[in-house]
Amino acid sequence: MCGIVGYIGDKNSTEILIDGLKKLEYRGYDSAGVAVFGADGVNVVKAKGRIKNLEDKIGENVPQGVCGIGHTRWATHGAPSDVNSHPHRSGKVTLVHNGIIENYSELREEMRAEGRVFVSETDTEVAAQLIDKCYAGDPIAAIYDAVAQIRGSYAFGILFDDQPDVLYAIRKDSPLIVGIGEGENYIASDIPAILSRTNQYYLLEENELAIIRADSIEILDCEKAPIQKEVFKATWDVSAAEKGGYDHFMLKEINEQPKVLADTILPRLKDGAAHIFAEEMPDISKIKRLHVVACGSALHAGMVGRHMIEKIAKVPVMTEVASEFRYSSLLFEEGDAVVLISQSGETADTLAALRIAKKRGIPTIAIVNVVGSTIAREADIVLYTWAGPEIAVATTKAYTCQVAVMLLMALRFASERGTASAEELAHYADLLRQIPDVVAGQLTHMEEYEAISQHYKDCEDLFFIGRGYDAALCWEASIKLKEISYIHSEAYAAGELKHGTISLIEPGMPVVAIASGDRLFEKTVSNVKEVKARGAKVVLLCKEGANVDSTVYDDLIAIPAVDEFIRPIAAIVPLQIFAYYTAVARGCDVDKPRNLAKSVTVE
Ligand code: G6P
Numbered sequence: 001m002c003g004i005v006g007y008i009g010d011k012n013s014t015e016i017l018i019d020g021l022k023k024l025e026y027r028g029y030d031s032a033g034v035a036v037f038g039a040d041g042v043n044v045v046k047a048k049g050r051i052k053n054l055e056d057k058i059g060e061n062v063p064q065g066v067c068g069i070g071h072t073r074w075a076t077h078g079a080p081s082d083v084n085s086h087p088h089r090s091g092k093v094t095l096v097h098n099g100i101i102e103n104y105s106e107l108r109e110e111m112r113a114e115g116r117v118f119v120s121e122t123d124t125e126v127a128a129q130l131i132d133k134c135y136a137g138d139p140i141a142a143i144y145d146a147v148a149q150i151r152g153s154y155a156f157g158i159l160f161d162d163q164p165d166v167l168y169a170i171r172k173d174s175p176l177i178v179g180i181g182e183g184e185n186y187i188a189s190d191i192p193a194i195l196s197r198t199n200q201y202y203l204l205e206e207n208e209l210a211i212i213r214a215d216s217i218e219i220l221d222c223e224k225a226p227i228q229k230e231v232f233k234a235t236w237d238v239s240a241a242e243k244g245g246y247d248h249f250m251l252k253e254i255n256e257q258p259k260v261l262a263d264t265i266l267p268r269l270k271d272g273a274a275h276i277f278a279e280e281m282p283d284i285s286k287i288k289r290l291h292v293v294a295c296g297s298a299l300h301a302g303m304v305g306r307h308m309i310e311k312i313a314k315v316p317v318m319t320e321v322a323s324e325f326r327y328s329s330l331l332f333e334e335g336d337a338v339v340l341i342s343q344s345g346e347t348a349d350t351l352a353a354l355r356i357a358k359k360r361g362i363p364t365i366a367i368v369n370v371v372g373s374t375i376a377r378e379a380d381i382v383l384y385t386w387a388g389p390e391i392a393v394a395t396t397k398a399y400t401c402q403v404a405v406m407l408l409m410a411l412r413f414a415s416e417r418g419t420a421s422a423e424e425l426a427h428y429a430d431l432l433r434q435i436p437d438v439v440a441g442q443l444t445h446m447e448e449y450e451a452i453s454q455h456y457k458d459c460e461d462l463f464f465i466g467r468g469y470d471a472a473l474c475w476e477a478s479i480k481l482k483e484i485s486y487i488h489s490e491a492y493a494a495g496e497l498k499h500g501t502i503s504l505i506e507p508g509m510p511v512v513a514i515a516s517g518d519r520l521f522e523k524t525v526s527n528v529k530e531v532k533a534r535g536a537k538v539v540l541l542c543k544e545g546a547n548v549d550s551t552v553y554d555d556l557i558a559i560p561a562v563d564e565f566i567r568p569i570a571a572i573v574p575l576q577i578f579a580y581y582t583a584v585a586r587g588c589d590v591d592k593p594r595n596l597a598k599s600v601t602v603e
Contacts (some may be wrong), residue, residue, distance in 0.1 A: 001074045001601040002086075002098035003027035004176070005193045006157040008067040008167045009184020009214045013037075014058070017070035020186075020193035021051050023241055026391050026591070026598040027098075027189060028074025031085035034058075035094045036068035037164045042094045046071075046085035050592075066214070067167055069157040069187075071096035074597040077104065078121030088125045090116075091132035092161040097124040098189055099153035099174040100602045107149065123152075131158065139163060143170055143209060144224060153348065153601065155204075157187050169210040174601045175346045175374060178202040178210045178217055180231065185212045190370070190599070191234045192241035192389050199234040203372050232372050240388045248590045250392035250484070254576050257397050258440040261569070263386035264401045265432050268408050273425035276412045281381050284416050287363065288335030290317045293325045293353040295600065297399045297479060298341040298367075303472035304568045305406020312420055312428070312565075313413030322349035323603070326356055337363040339409075343390060343398040344599040345373020352603075354378055367405045369398050383409070392591045393598045394484050396576045399476065400439070400569050407432060407565065431566045438562055442573045449577040452539060452555045456578075457585040459510050462487055463501070465494040465531075466514035467524050469568050473514050477575035484593050485583040494527040507535030512578075513553075515542045516571040518564055528552050539578075541571060 003024025007013040017034045025032075032054040033046025043063040047053040051072060071086035077100070078084035086096045101107070104123035107130055112118070116129050130149060135142035139160050147154070153173035160166070169176055169187045179186030179194035179201045186194045187210070191201065204210060207222035221227045246252035268276050290309065292302035299321060306317040320328070322340075326349060338357040342350045345368040354375055357364050366379030369387050376382045385401035411428050414420040420428065456462065462481065464474035474491035482489045492501050494513070505511070511531045515524040525548060532538055532552055540553035543561040550556075557578075559570045583590045 001028055001597045001599055003072040003189045003193065004069065004096045004098050004155060004157050004187065005189070006069040006167050006169065006187035006212070007184065008165070008212055009181065010066055011184065012062070012064055013066055013068035014062050014064075016197070017068050018051060018055065019196070020188060021070045021072045023192040023195070024189055025051055025072050026393055028072055028597040029592050030075040030080035031073045031082070032071065033085045033087050034063065034068055034070040035087035035089075035096075035159060036063035036065040037159065038063055038065045042089070042159055042161060044087050044089060044094065046082060046087065048080050048082050048085060067159070067164060069094070069096045069159060069167065076100055076602060077123040084120045084122050086124055088120065088122065088128040090125065090128040092135055093128050093132040094159040095124065095128040095131065096157045097127055098155040098601060101127055101150055101154065102152035103150065127154065127156065135160065139166070139168055140209065140211070140220070140224065143168060147172070147207065155189060165213055167212040169204065169212065170207060171204045172206050173348070173351070176204045178204060178212060178219070180217065183214055185214065185217055187212065191236065192391070195234060195236060195241055196238050201232050201234065202229045203232060203377070236389050241391060247584075248392065248580075250394055250396060250580055250590050253390055253392055253397045254573070254580065255443060256388070257400055257573065258436040258443070260387040260397050260401055261404055261439060262436040264404050265408065265435060269429050269432060273411050273429035274415050274422070276408050276415070277383060280383055281365070281412060284413065286335060287337045288315070289333065290315055290337055290339050291325070292317055292319045292339045292341065293322045294341035294350055295322050295347050297395045297476055298343060298350070298402060300472060300476035300479070301399050301402035301406060302339065302341050303475065304403050304469050305409065307469040307472065308407055308410040308565060309413060312410045313417055314419045315413050315417070322347065322353045326352045330356065330360065332360055332362055337365060339365045339367065340375055340379060341367045341402050342375050343369045343385075343387070343395055343402070345370045345375040347375075347600050348603050351375055351378075367402055369401070390598075393593055393596050394480055394579070394590070400572065403569055404432070404435060428565055431563050434562065435566050435569055438560055438566065438570050439573055441560060442570060445574070446577060449557065449574045450581040452557065453578045453581040454585060455555060456510050456539070457582050459487060461504075462489040462510040462512065464489065464491045464512045464514065465497060465524070465527060467494050467520040468517050470514040470517050470520070470524065470571070473516070473568055473571055473575070476572060477512065477514065477579070480576055480579040481582060483596060484579055484590050485586050485588055486594070487582065494524050497527055497530065502530065502534070505531045505534045505536050509536050510539070511536040512539040512541065512575070514571060515540060515546070516559060516567050521546065525552060541574065543567065
């Protein structure tokens with residue numbers, strides 16, 4: 001949520017900053033701006049809307065200078081507008097910010113009373129003014145002094161007018177890395193922003209201050225003492241953050257699923273099912289119950305995983321929305337563990353849930369995609385999804401990898417608790433090995449799923465219904481469709497329809513029924529008949545060869561009749577493609593849906 005980037009070196013910084021911002025645009029795209037140190041001081045250009053608008057505004061007048069900062073915004077305080085865009089300037093200070101200053105209002109009133117004039121509605125301008133107010137020639141003292149007065153979250157990139165060869169950065173509760181180049185250095189909210197220029201970086205911890213020059217990086221801890229930091233190396237390929245000939249990142253990422261699922265699953269099975277996560281989770285003998293806590297699609301992955309963990313390992317699992325969990329009564333019991341699922345590893349509510357659990361002494365297991373992210377670093381155990389960088393706001397490959405890790409966890413717990421025999425475990429492991437090929441097979445049906453999506457592209461409301469793990473898939477299929485196509489869609493447990501929702505079914509209302517499971521297949525089909533009898537237009541998703549007569553559906557999506565253990569992954573792929581092509585047909589901006597951001601680093 002908001003992306004920041006900074007450069008200092010010997011090249012003109014504007015192009016480098018804009019290139020970096022384009023890689024961070026998934027974090028927000030309400031406005032963009034750059035500030036570059038030129039011969040006559042700091043030159044700020046900013047524009048409401050996409051980075052393209054900023055480029056158009058810059059035109060031929062490219063700010064010249066070898067040091068600069070840039071920002072792409074997801075608006076929190078103050079509507080998207082040129083004046084509310086970052087960078088913000090105050091006196092000698094120019095600043096970009098990711099996060100929320102919670103006490104901005106009282107700080108602003110204090111400074112107004114002192115005669116300071118504010119031009120924007122943002123909390124960020126308050127931070128710029130505060131640092132400027134604290135500045136009396138010593139930038140380090142000013143930054144520490146200011147952050148001591150700030151409540152909330154921040155990653156700041158800061159320039160001082162009288163320090164043209166230094167870039168300062170500090171963070172708390174919002175991510176920030178310092179990229180290490182040769183004769184040039186960087187700051188960024190996330191690795192893709194700098195990956196084409198360097199794969200080496202430092203991770204800033206809470207309130208560490210980076211003092212960055214072209215040829216040096218000094219880092220101070222929160223007590224202002226210089227520290228040596230570990231150098232991290234990103235293993236992602238540069239091309240992983242490029243579209244690679246696809247129309248959209250989302251389509252590319254859907255197509256990457258066979259590979260990333262193989263990367264996530266196969267190394268974990270190399271020593272057999274009994275050794276899954278042997279190093280990451282050496283001792284789980286005390287864990288008796290799991291709270292799976294996450295947001296959005298990550299939570300939906302947890303819901304699918306819950307069914308498999310409970311079925312195979314007999315471990316009770318509760319799934320909870322992170323933003324609710326953190327403020328709930330938190331009735332933990334002995335033997336509880338908290339599982340946090342997060343693609344970015346930075347989602348504010350999920351991170352808060354992790355910290356609460358740790359504070360209460362509850363073991364924490366994180367399923368994370370971004371290596372070295374805050375959740376990955378702070379959890380007791382981290383199980384990575386190896387999905388590579390995911391750029392499209394709507395997750396696809398990270399979600400299926402999260403489900404895959406939950407399935408692996410089911411086997412790990414089953415093995416530990418002896419709820420599955422060695423033969424059964426080996427069988428399940430074989431099934432997991434099949435997943436990449438099963439998904440690859442489904443991708444050959446792209447045109448078929450696209451054709452079905454064309455029958456629904458003009459609808460304005462749609463329902464997804466299913467039971468058991470299919471209900472969990474409904475939440476995911478529904479969010480996928482609504483977030484990118486703007487069709488209003490609802491996910492319902494099929495058995496709940498009669499308790500209100502069925503009153504919304506009228507002739508022509510589209511209903512996607514997910515009936516991929518065996519046990520509850522007939523029950524779901526009965527619910528499909530109920531909506532069909534009331535005129536609904538039905539897409540039925542079931543396994544190939546399922547016993548269903550053609551009068552109950554208008555369109556059929558038949559998925560491979562693989563074992564139920566891996567069928568949820570097979571079932572979601574056509575629905576990802578359905579959502580994608582529906583959104584494309586409606587002319588939507590698939591990779592950057594309105595109002596959304598991929599990495600939600602604010603509460
Ligand atoms: C946002 C994204 C979703 C994601 C959710 C949780 O809403 O658009 O795709 O599932 O945040 O993000 P996380 O990074 O924690 O998985």
